[in-house]
Amino acid sequence: xxxxxxxLSAFGAWAAATRAFAQQARVWHVGFLAxxxxxxxxxxxxxxxxxxxxxxxxYVEGKxxxxxxxxxxxxxxxxxxxxxxxxxxxxxxxxxxxTPAIRAAQxxxxxxxxxxxxxxxxxxxxxxxxxxRPGHNITGLTSLSSDLGxxxxxxxxxxxPKVARVAILANPANPSNAAIVQSLQAACGEAKVASLPVxxxxxxxxxKAFAIMKQQAADAVAVAADTLFVEQRAQIAxxxxxxxxPSIFSFREHAEAGGLMSYGQSLADxxxxxxxxxxxxxKGASPSSLPIEQSTKLELVINLKTARVxxxxxxxxxxxxxxxxxx
Numbered sequence: 001x002x003x004x005x006x007x008l009s010a011f012g013a014w015a016a017a018t019r020a021f022a023q024q025a026r027v028w029h030v031g032f033l034a035x036x037x038x039x040x041x042x043x044x045x046x047x048x049x050x051x052x053x054x055x056x057x058x059y060v061e062g063k064x065x066x067x068x069x070x071x072x073x074x075x076x077x078x079x080x081x082x083x084x085x086x087x088x089x090x091x092x093x094x095x096x097x098x099t100p101a102i103r104a105a106q107x108x109x110x111x112x113x114x115x116x117x118x119x120x121x122x123x124x125x126x127x128x129x130x131x132x133r134p135g136h137n138i139t140g141l142t143s144l145s146s147d148l149g150x151x152x153x154x155x156x157x158x159x160x161p162k163v164a165r166v167a168i169l170a171n172p173a174n175p176s177n178a179a180i181v182q183s184l185q186a187a188c189g190e191a192k193v194a195s196l197p198v199x200x201x202x203x204x205x206x207x208k209a210f211a212i213m214k215q216q217a218a219d220a221v222a223v224a225a226d227t228l229f230v231e232q233r234a235q236i237a238x239x240x241x242x243x244x245x246p247s248i249f250s251f252r253e254h255a256e257a258g259g260l261m262s263y264g265q266s267l268a269d270x271x272x273x274x275x276x277x278x279x280x281x282x283k284g285a286s287p288s289s290l291p292i293e294q295s296t297k298l299e300l301v302i303n304l305k306t307a308r309v310x311x312x313x314x315x316x317x318x319x320x321x322x323x324x325x326x327x
Contacts, residue, residue, distance in 0.1 A: 036227060037074060114140075116274070141274060167196045174227075250262060
């Protein structure tokens with residue numbers, strides 16, 4: 001006669017092994033929605049931070065993870081169709097990389113969890129009720145771009161103390177840019193320098209925006225955080241050089257492209273950290289109750305090559321604060 005304890009023990013072991021096998025056999029499908037062109041190398045781009053984050057959490061593409069990459073090639077009108085396609089494919093989570101992508105994903109689904117990697121103002125943009133309790137299917141990370149006006153203006157004037165009028169380049173199609181402009185204007189007022197808001201929502205409008213800056217006698221420019229401006233960073237760097245405008249941006253990609261300096265969060269690190277949200281959701285967490293995390297890791301990058309072209313002597317005190325100095 002079979003011992004009942006032995007039988008129950010064997011059954012328990014079998015059930016545990018079955019559950020473990022089922023978990024191992026599950027392949028998670030994650031959609032990734034972004035506005036710009038698809039980079040030649042995902043790993044080498046800022047988006048590669050998400051892949052590295054998933055690897056650090058022991059997900060293996062082709063084994064237990066599939067990432068459905070969708071890039072709109074800079075065309076806002078394509079985002080809705082790409083988001084709908086991800087929903088039709090029944091992905092488990094959608095990672096959205098910017099305000100336009102988040103909005104497209106939000107319109108496409110109210111049930112599939114959406115993780116945002118670098119939202120400037122998720123509450124003000126209508127993506128979440130509060131940072132502590134998002135309340136819907138959207139969670140992730142938010143930057144401090146709209147709160148950095150005083151620091152941004154302080155650093156710009158430290159690098160270029162003769163500046164009297166600061167142009168502020170913003171994208172009116174990005175709802176979060178309004179708060180950034182307001183913060184920068186207030187900071188300029190406190191610093192007793194004039195401010196000049198200028199708008200561009202398309203590539204062709206960027207040249208016109210800089211021509212307006214020249215006409216209006218701006219002698220420096222602060223560029224709001226926006227995907228269009230990141231993608232056109234080489235064009236913008238060339239324009240700041242042509243018009244001899246000291247410039248400050250939110251992301252290091254601008255300084256690497258030839259802008260004078262950047263101060264803000266790391267985009268690649270934001271994507272890497274977004275992977276932790278995806279992991280928690282795949283393990284059963286609800287996005288509605290996962291607090292949106294504010295970025296506290298900020299980096300200052302200064303391009304000394306550009307400073308020399310502009311004839312600026314960057315003070316040693318500012319260089320000492322830099323996380324990276326491009327020689």
